[in-house]
Amino acid sequence: MLQDIISRQDEIVQKGDNPIFKDWMLSNPYYLRANHSVKQAAFILNETDADWAPVVNDDMNPIGIITAKLLLESILYEKKDELIKNCMNNEGFAAVNHEDSVLDIHKFSFNYFFVVDDHYKLIGTVIRNDLLNKLSDFIQEIDQLEHTASILAEVMNSAYEGVAVVDKEGIIVQFNESYSRFIGIDKEDALGCYVQEVIENTNLHNTVKTGLPERGAIQYIQGQPMIVHRIPLWKKDKVVGAIGMIVFEGVSELYQILDKINSDKLKIGKNDDLLSTGSSKDSALLTTLDQIIGVSDRTVEVKRIARKAAKTDVTILITGESGTGKGLYARGIHQLSSFSSGPFINVDCGAIPENLIESELFGYEEGAFTGAKKGGKQGKFELAQNGTLFLDEIGEMSLTMQTKLLRLLEDKEFERVGGTQKYKVQTRIIAATNRNLWKMVEERKFREDLFYRLNVVEIQIPSLRERMADVPSLVSNFLESMCHKYHIPLKEFSSEAMSVFVHYPWRGNVRELINVIERLVVLTDNDTITLKHLPEYMQDIVESKNGILKQRQAYSDNNERELIQSLLNESNGNKTETARKLGIHRTTLYQRMTKLGL
Numbered sequence: 275m276l277q278d279i280i281s282r283q284d285e286i287v288q289k290g291d292n293p294i295f296k297d298w299m300l301s302n303p304y305y306l307r308a309n310h311s312v313k314q315a316a317f318i319l320n321e322t323d324a325d326w327a328p329v330v331n332d333d334m335n336p337i338g339i340i341t342a343k344l345l346l347e348s349i350l351y352e353k354k355d356e357l358i359k360n361c362m363n364n365e366g367f368a369a370v371n372h373e374d375s376v377l378d379i380h381k382f383s384f385n386y387f388f389v390v391d392d393h394y395k396l397i398g399t400v401i402r403n404d405l406l407n408k409l410s411d412f413i414q415e416i417d418q419l420e421h422t423a424s425i426l427a428e429v430m431n432s433a434y435e436g437v438a439v440v441d442k443e444g445i446i447v448q449f450n451e452s453y454s455r456f457i458g459i460d461k462e463d464a465l466g467c468y469v470q471e472v473i474e475n476t477n478l479h480n481t482v483k484t485g486l487p488e489r490g491a492i493q494y495i496q497g498q499p500m501i502v503h504r505i506p507l508w509k510k511d512k513v514v515g516a517i518g519m520i521v522f523e524g525v526s527e528l529y530q531i532l533d534k535i536n537s538d539k540l541k542i543g544k545n546d547d548l549l550s551t552g553s554s555k556d557s558a559l560l561t562t563l564d565q566i567i568g569v570s571d572r573t574v575e576v577k578r579i580a581r582k583a584a585k586t587d588v589t590i591l592i593t594g595e596s597g598t599g600k601g602l603y604a605r606g607i608h609q610l611s612s613f614s615s616g617p618f619i620n621v622d623c624g625a626i627p628e629n630l631i632e633s634e635l636f637g638y639e640e641g642a643f644t645g646a647k648k649g650g651k652q653g654k655f656e657l658a659q660n661g662t663l664f665l666d667e668i669g670e671m672s673l674t675m676q677t678k679l680l681r682l683l684e685d686k687e688f689e690r691v692g693g694t695q696k697y698k699v700q701t702r703i704i705a706a707t708n709r710n711l712w713k714m715v716e717e718r719k720f721r722e723d724l725f726y727r728l729n730v731v732e733i734q735i736p737s738l739r740e741r742m743a744d745v746p747s748l749v750s751n752f753l754e755s756m757c758h759k760y761h762i763p764l765k766e767f768s769s770e771a772m773s774v775f776v777h778y779p780w781r782g783n784v785r786e787l788i789n790v791i792e793r794l795v796v797l798t799d800n801d802t803i804t805l806k807h808l809p810e811y812m813q814d815i816v817e818s819k820n821g822i823l824k825q826r827q828a829y830s831d832n833n834e835r836e837l838i839q840s841l842l843n844e845s846n847g848n849k850t851e852t853a854r855k856l857g858i859h860r861t862t863l864y865q866r867m868t869k870l871g872l
């Protein structure tokens with residue numbers, strides 16, 4: 275084992291995997307003081323079940339070691355009142371600095387290692403056998419990683435697409451055979467070079483600066499247009515590199531694929547008229563979960579749960595702050611479910627006046643009340659038959675209406691207002707709220723039995739603050755779609771502006787982010803959006819000396835009050851307009867205004 279460590283020490287250190295004592299020690303160890311008596315020491319070892327302990331002086335510096343054997347000898351020779359400092363072993367241990375490499379263990383023949391800080395104070399201990407066991411696991415792990423890395427290198431090399439990976443400085447660290455063949459530069463010559471020196475018209479060096487992914491960009495290499503992806507690689511909240519991929523060698527290859535799709539479509543069109551009816555009617559509005567943008571672990575997990583829930587027909591409750599995408603998830607789930615061939619009907623429970631909601635949901639018969647339409651009217655439940663009914667802002671529903679909804683969910687049937695005919699409910703129900711429904715149950719503002727009925731599966735969408743890794747892909751996507759919408763050439767973000775975006779608190783979540791991007795696209799003349807173009811309240815996020823971005827001032831209630839007030843003034847007190855500009859829902863605006871005393 276030791277031989278193995280000695281022979282591989284340089285190789286392990288080179289990989290940057292240099293374990294230090296601080297990581298592997300037992301911190302806050304039991305210790306004895308030099309002026310403890312043998313009897314006291316025996317008592318302490320017995321109490322702590324230890325068979326040895328380090329001995330320290332008044333400054334916590336290790337000065338010796340006491341073992342159970344030494345104590346036993348002292349007791350046998352009637353020295354139980356002797357001081358420890360007179361019978362300890364002051365040589366049988368090695369004092370090592372907490373930052374020292376454990377790979378240096380072979381330099382010492384001791385069994386006990388006392389770990390000291392920079393002031394030579396004892397902060398931990400570790401024994402040789404434990405160290406050797408951990409080292410053995412560590413070496414096995416490295417071998418495993420090496421094995422995985424060599425498989426990955428193999429996969430990359432056999433990939434048809436050209437793949438290049440750069441580190442955070444834009445230096446090529448991986449480069450596959452396809453790329454090498456295509457640009458005629460040997461892999462060995464490319465590795466270690468700045469990517470701009472090797473790959474013509476590349477933008478990967480900017481991808482690592484801005485953290486903005488680009489999918490399907492066109493890059494000219496040797497006069498030929500290529501379709502490429504450029505994806506930043508994030509670790510924690512820093513870009514550590516980027517991967518570039520040639521997806522199609524030359525646009526002609528893409529045209530061949532497009533031709534194939536078109537001819538396949540034609541064939542289907544001829545053979546299958548069914549496709550042109552029913553479900554395809556709203557194809558432009560179809561939302562699938564794949565269209566929900568986000569690469570963070572949280573988003574991947576939420577999408578996984580949503581996919582799973584979509585496959586069953588249980589009632590789903592989607593919770594999350596305003597603007598997190600609850601509506602989008604509801605549509606995505608509908609598309610994936612067995613109800614997808616039916617309609618998706620959206621009801622904003624907060625927007626319908628209390629006296630109308632019953633007839634809106636259940637419909638009414640002719641003559642049910644004054645002003646009722648001739649022939650009656652279908653309610654949302656009827657309209658949503660065989661499809662999905664999305665009850666948005668369910669927390670805004672009155673207690674009376676909650677009782678009626680509960681009865682419907684329990685009986686699985688309903689009647690129109692003023693009618694007697696029973697209608698069966700064959701609808702998937704998805705409810706959503708940005709309120710804490712459980713708290714409302716406790717405050718008796720929401721029926722507990724209805725809460726359980728709706729909450730068979732809960733999908734909690736985290737706020738954008740809790741999944742900042744999603745920000746760059748959202749920015750890239752909406753930047754492109756806004757530029758497209760306003761018919762202007764594609765703009766880009768400077769790295770400073772992007773950093774502010776990934777550190778800004780986004781109280782209005784994705785909706786706020788989309789609104790800010792739209793305003794920036796419309797109001798910025800330059801091709802690059804930099805720090806100075808961002809709204810002033812966002813510029814409050816500045817870089818501190820140690821390079822960590824922080825808010826100059828907390829996004830205080832005062833700032834928010836001022837912001838809301840000025841937007842209200844701008845829109846002549848129109849709250850719907852103000853909420854839209856803030857990227858928050860109207861009900862959230864009311865809640866914020868009450869809290870801020872506006």
Ligand SMILES: Nc1ncnc2c1ncn2[C@@H]1O[C@H](COP(=O)(O)OP(=O)(O)OP(=O)(O)O)[C@@H](O)[C@H]1O
Binds near residue numbers: 565595598666707
């Ligand atoms: N992950 C995402 N990818 C793409 N677009 C998103 C994403 N999340 C939200 N959006 C967009 O953000 C906007 C707000 O989303 P949505 O209306 O679904 O939010 P919500 O949580 O239902 O808000 P509210 O509670 O205010 O009704 C929509 O334009 C939606 O398309």
